[in-house]
Amino acid sequence: MADPIALVPAAAAAEPRLPRNVEAEAALLGALMLDNRLAEEQLGKLRADHFFEPLHGRIYAAIVNLVDRNMIANPVTLRPMLEHDEGLRELGGAGYLAQLTGSAASVIGARDFARQVYDLALLRELVRVGRDMVASALDTSVKIDPEGAVEAAEVALYEVMEGESADGGVRSFDSAAKVALAGISRAQNAGGSLSGVTTGLTGINQKVGGLHRSDLVILAGRPGMGKTSLATNIAYNAASRWVLDNKDGIDDAKNMGARTAFFSLEMSADQLATRVLAEQSGISSESLRTGRINHQDFDNLSRAARELQDLPLFIDDTAGLSIAALRTRARRMKKRHNIGLIIIDYLQLLQGTSKAGDNRVQEISEISRGLKTLAKELDVPVLALSQLSRAVESREDKRPQLSDLRESGSIEQDADMVWFVFREDYYEMAKEPKMEDEAAYQAWQERMERITGRAELLVSKQRHGATGKVFMHFDSRITKFTDLANDGFDTGLE
Structure with missing residues (x-):
């Protein structure tokens, strides 16, 4: 079997050593070809660009391609897909694929190899972000914006951290149901509301x-x-x-x-x-x-x-x-x-x-x-x-x-929800008639007495339930909303 270390590009050897384990990459590829079910586990988790050696990334992409089409992925079926790959040809072509499957023991440690390949890829990404941060901080030829640079660095670091999500956003129904049941339990303990x-x-x-x-x-x-x-x-x-x-x-x-x-x-x-x-x-x-x-x-x-x-x-x-x-x-x-x-x-x-x-x-x-x-x-x-x-x-x-x-x-x-806050007294106040028109003024006063301090929250969209209206009391003096007391009006829900 060709020495995987020999696959490291000369340019990479000249720079400070990046985190990598080319042997683990080779062992993982061999395990995936021996047992395609392992490849199915990695779909959505591991990507071709997580491999340090570009050839290994291309082999992995070809394996995933076949598995995704419900086809067997082994050295024989992979050969037509990679026969024109210059990197593979330099190492003996299809013979190198066969050498990768030479150790059946690699199947046992496949999941550990996959995790290490992924973790080392994250570390290399962290190195890249660090270099970009240094380059940006040293470059004074453009507009100097340290706050913008800090925010950009935080976004980049957060993206590296978020990339660590090994499940790729996919959750089993069981885990989702447990979260839903926890929410229902909270509602029950709070009196059902x-x-x-x-x-x-x-x-x-x-x-x-x-x-x-x-x-x-x-x-x-x-x-x-x-x-x-x-x-x-x-x-x-x-x-x-x-x-x-x-x-x-x-x-x-x-x-x-x-x-x-x-x-x-x-x-x-x-x-x-x-x-x-x-x-x-x-x-x-x-x-x-x-x-x-x-x-x-x-x-x-x-x-x-x-x-x-x-x-x-x-x-x-x-x-x-x-x-x-x-x-x-x-x-x-x-x-x-x-x-x-x-x-x-x-x-x-x-x-x-x-x-x-x-x-x-x-x-x-x-x-x-x-x-x-x-x-x-x-x-x-x-x-x-x-x-x-x-x-x-x-x-x-x-x-x-x-x-x-x-x-x-x-x-x-x-x-998920759209609420509108509405206070009728705000608009009614602008309709104040002249005091000389006693009947109109008295009717206006009576209406203002009924609606002053009365606010509505209109729930016009709700993914979780019905739309409707909630009545509240608003104290404009201290700008505070509270529940509407039962004073003969509807107290709240429609």
């Missing part, structure tokens, strides 16, 4: 079962409806529930809360913090901003601040993020803080990779697909806020519809 991360609002939890892992949820509404307020409420509720369950000794798999990452592309981190402090202290955001608070208010504020200091809520207020940069930062937070929920405010402020002048709808479609991919990649729910088009304002009934999603592209298609 919650299988995902809690929103902190009973009406929403009962309607959708919480925020489910790998789901993309779109929360949309016109300006002034309270999208950001509802998002911050959910962020706080999820993070605080995680703290409570953690203190009670509940492990992460059964924890109904989540460590939360909030990407705020519109508001600064301190503005968001002010909102959360207002919600939890009961002091209006306006009073906090202007400093018009008394000693009692300050005591309440201090208490709220103490309670929030250990809240696992991480805010990134970097403006103008691209979808690629956001995904990089989210991965980083996942590794550092084990986040279980991502919130983005808001989708249209993200940037795609499309070149200037490209269709904006296509760019938004790229962003929505990127967010769905992120949800699946990190296995966490992603709640993304979205603007609505002005078409809502031209209708008599201002309740949003799926067609109102601004620059929608594939937003509706990519989303």
